[in-house]
Amino acid sequence: MLLFRRHLHSIFTRGWPLGVRRALTVIAACFGLAAVARIWSTRRRALGPAEEPRTSDEEEGVEGSGSPRTPRKDRHDVPCEAASAEVAAANPCGDPAEAPKGPEEVDDEDDHHRELGEEEEEDVVVEYTDALYCEYDSTWETSSGPGSRRLAAPREASRVSERRFCRFKNAARDMYNYRVNYPNKPSLNHNGHDMPNLAFYQGDRPSAPDGVYIGDFHSDEWWGNYDKLESVHTFIQWLFPLQESGVNYEAKELTKEEIKAFLDNQTAKDNLLMSYKLMLDFYGIVLSDPETGEVHRAANWEARFLNLNRNTHNNLRITRILKCLGTLGFSHYQAPLVRFFLEEILVRGNLPNIKESLLNYFLFAVLDKKQRRELLKFAYLHYEPKEEFVWCPKKIQRLWSAEAASSHTLSNQQREMRSQDGNEDAENNP
Structure with a gap:
């Protein structure tokens, strides 16, 4: 600023009276400060609110851990940005007030890619006013579901839960589009009949x-x-x-x-199965049963888990693998692999850097709706703290909590009865 004032002094004050020189210098300096302030204010408005800290998935690079970030469309976690505190409170994911509804589920999708298990599980009605309702999550839709899908009502939640729910909602759009077989995707044709x-x-x-x-x-x-x-x-x-x-x-x-x-084509399917085994081995996992898709730890699981937890670009690969299995005839392999990761992460405490991708992406790649509900229930019952679980509606969480409490009470009563029976037998047979 001192150099700025000296420069102005040299331009405007040569040969002029002292009073005029001082006045011109002050006026020019004021105009300069005002211009700088206007530029800074404009820049801050253009930048908008500060971006939330990035998760491990957002920081990953295409070429592996430590390399430049992937394009936004390939990341697993997209940060939420609200225009103001009021908007953030009423609409934490930054959706416009009149945002369009999610893509409608179609009736004419291919049989091998239709959401399965819809008739085996009793529908649970979840209202759009539920605190954790997500219009892109069809897991809890009733038979009248698609026509009634609408934006979630304003929620009351902690800031941490809002960010987590927003990441889930952004992921849900992608996974819903996959589960209904990309209904809005234009038909692609390679050269001639080339496949x-x-x-x-x-x-x-x-x-x-x-x-x-x-x-x-x-x-x-x-x-x-x-x-x-x-x-x-x-x-x-x-x-x-x-x-x-x-x-x-x-x-x-x-x-x-x-x-x-x-x-x-059986040859193609056999080779796809071998590719799946190849990547399972890379992750420290073995296919136990080719019929059911059950998997278990490999002998070298500790070293492979360490690599998997460190290089989080593999989260994107696993999501791709699960989607491909569902598309090309191995949808029954999806749930066993997701269940394996749920047990390793939520029960045994391994692979913490995969936790968000597991709940946002892996689980919602499962096409069978009944299996998806069972996996979500397992995840909820083993997730802590439960108040930060955002991957299913609050109504469902309350049902599961009540069921777990009832089961725990019944188990205690059964143990007490067995204990009393044992005491009585001991008294009758001294």
């Missing part, structure tokens, strides 16, 4: 840009080569293709026609 993903899984073409055939991925060149599987990021889109793009722009999205052809 690049099916051709890759039949062994007729290599992946791009790596130039690796499916048989080579399943050989010693890749199997057990953990450094290569960790550091190379262009193979996962070929091993587990989806109807959405990834970070490898040379990989091809699945088309509806390609999915149907894949499901009718």
Whole structure:
């Protein structure tokens, strides 16, 4: 500022009376400060409120832990930004007052990709006024569900819970779109009748840009080569293709026609199963039963869990794997893998850096609605503190808490009765 004033003094004051020189200097300095203040105010308004601290998933990079952040569309956690304290209190996820409804569930989706288990579980009516109602979570929809989906009412929750619920809601949009088979996605056509993903899984073409055939991925060149599987990021889109793009722009999205052809091709399905085993081994997991999809820890699980917990870009890979299993004929493998992670994280306390992705993404990739509800119940009963659990409506949480309390009381009564019976037997048979 001193240099600024001297510069003004040299310009405006040469040869002028002392009083005029001083007045001009003061006036010019005031105008300069006002201009700086206006610029700073404009800049602050443009920046908006400060961004929330990023989670481990947001800080991950495409090329692994420590590299630049992934594009927003590929991150698992997107921060909420409210325009004001009043808006944040009434609408913590920053939705506009007249935000459109979520995408409608369709009736003509492919049989292999329809949400399963809808008739095996009694519907629980959840009102949109529920504190944790999410219009993109169809897990608790009644038979009249899609037509009545609407925005959630204003909520009262802690700041921590608001941020967590907002991240869940942003994730729910993506997972809902997947579960209903991308109804608004335009039909894609590769060149002619070319089906690049099916051709890759039949062994007729290599992946791009790596130039690796499916048989080579399943050989010693890749199997057990953990450094290569960790550091190379262009193979996962070929091993587990989806109807959405990834970070490898040379990989091809699945088309509806390609999915149907894949499901009718046993060679492709057998190779997909081998790819699943390859990645399970990388994560320290073994497929116990190919019929049911049950999994258990591998012998080297501790070292592999350490790598998985450290390199959180694998959270995105696991979400992709679960989606692909549901799309290409292995939806019965989804729930066992999610249950495995729930037990490891919520019961045994392992893999803390995967916890948010597990509850926001892995669990909601499960297509079977009944299984999804059971997994959510298991998660709620083992999650602490329960007041921060945001992944199902409060009404459901109250039902589960009451059921757990009743079960605990019944167990105590049964133990007391057995104890009394034992005492009576001891008295009758001294």
